């Protein structure tokens with residue numbers, strides 16, 4: 455697991471710390487899951503994050519949609535749910551999964 459941005463809600467989906475260039479896409483496509491902290495005063499201070507973890511099938515769809523929309527590979531999945539891992543692999547996002555294999 456990579457170091458997480460400090461505002462992520464605890465859970466399997468997270469945004470890795472320190473790679474944000476403020477594309478805002480995840481918060482745009484999944485506004486009920488993703489937050490964006492604006493901090494223009496400090497370099498690298500602005501960042502997106504998982505404001506809450508998925509609680510439903512629709513939420514998991516949104517989380518995967520957010521991962522797919524990201525302009526960087528910072529949105530990650532650290533869980534081991536085979537169905538989620540298979541969906542991410544099918545989308546070419548296996549490099550954003552922490553679970554080995």
Ligand code: SF4
Pocket residue numbers: 469473474475476477478479480501502503523524525526527528529
């Ligand atoms: S996807 Fe990357 S660049 Fe875009 S807001 Fe999130 S962390 Fe920042």
